[in-house]
Amino acid sequence: MAKGKIFYKTGEEINAIQKSCEIVSETLALVAEMLKPGITPKVVDAAAEEYIRSKGGLPAFKGYHGFPSTLCFSLNDCVVHGIPNDRPLEPNDVMSVDCGVQLNGYFGDAAYTFAFNDIDEDTKSLMIRTKESLYLGIEQAIIGKRVGDVSYAVFAHTEMKYGYGVVRDLVGHGVGIQLHEAPDVPNYGKRGNGPLLVEGMVIAIEPMINLGKKNVKVLKDGWSIMTTDGKPSAHFEHTVAIGKHKANILSNHEIIESAVKKNEYLVKI
Ligand code: MG
Numbered sequence: 001m002a003k004g005k006i007f008y009k010t011g012e013e014i015n016a017i018q019k020s021c022e023i024v025s026e027t028l029a030l031v032a033e034m035l036k037p038g039i040t041p042k043v044v045d046a047a048a049e050e051y052i053r054s055k056g057g058l059p060a061f062k063g064y065h066g067f068p069s070t071l072c073f074s075l076n077d078c079v080v081h082g083i084p085n086d087r088p089l090e091p092n093d094v095m096s097v098d099c100g101v102q103l104n105g106y107f108g109d110a111a112y113t114f115a116f117n118d119i120d121e122d123t124k125s126l127m128i129r130t131k132e133s134l135y136l137g138i139e140q141a142i143i144g145k146r147v148g149d150v151s152y153a154v155f156a157h158t159e160m161k162y163g164y165g166v167v168r169d170l171v172g173h174g175v176g177i178q179l180h181e182a183p184d185v186p187n188y189g190k191r192g193n194g195p196l197l198v199e200g201m202v203i204a205i206e207p208m209i210n211l212g213k214k215n216v217k218v219l220k221d222g223w224s225i226m227t228t229d230g231k232p233s234a235h236f237e238h239t240v241a242i243g244k245h246k247a248n249i250l251s252n253h254e255i256i257e258s259a260v261k262k263n264e265y266l267v268k269i
Pocket residue numbers: 098099100109110111206237
């Protein structure tokens with residue numbers, strides 16, 4: 001979890017973070033174009049790295065505490081931090097893909113969950129509700145609110161309303177000068193609690209929501225966070241700057257979603 005002081009960003013710094021986020025979003029759109037049954041996560045990861053470097057960016061996850069890849073590619077009951085491997089994707093896979101980029105010293109971070117057409121309705125609903133919870137959280141990311149207001153919005157829509165499991169062990173975070181900064185942005189919490197949201201704060205809001213129970217474990221690879229009950233999980237993430245009346249969403253899911261729309265293998269949510 002992120003520790004230390006909160007870095008407050010200038011307008012120029014927020015613009016620089018947005019440029020990193022643009023590459024993140026374009027990379028996830030490229031992923032959305034490439035996904036099809038039979039392709040391997042490793043091949044997708046290599047293309048992502050090549051794209052980021054072609055734009056002058058650095059893959060922020062690669063080498064971070066020793067993480068070996070550009071993307072976190074988390075399949076089915078893997079919640080987050082999956083390492084791209086050589087197993088060809090199957091027609092009923094659900095895939096959460098997380099990407100971070102450093103450009104000119106500034107970091108952007110975003111994630112999207114994709115699934116092929118053969119997934120079941122429960123998993124599709126989980127994806128829809130998780131994505132909705134991200135935007136409900138973002139609605140709270142305004143000056144004068146507190147981190148707990150963001151957290152509660154996500155929690156109320158997922159665990160309280162739909163009975164999903166909100167992962168407690170992993171949280172959103174401040175982002176921009178470093179990949180993970182203070183404050184922590186949990187997906188559970190109480191309204192009116194936690195750090196005050198003020199101008200200049202940039203946070204990654206990232207609901208990680210399990211279809212079944214909230215409990216997770218780490219695989220022997222030291223990275224992959226798995227649900228303990230083997231049920232699937234979904235993860236959507238935006239980098240946002242705290243705004244006066246509404247948050248400024250710095251990452252861009254629209255270009256990812258237009259790529260999803262054009263990909264015949266991917267479920268539309
Ligand atoms: Mg991320």
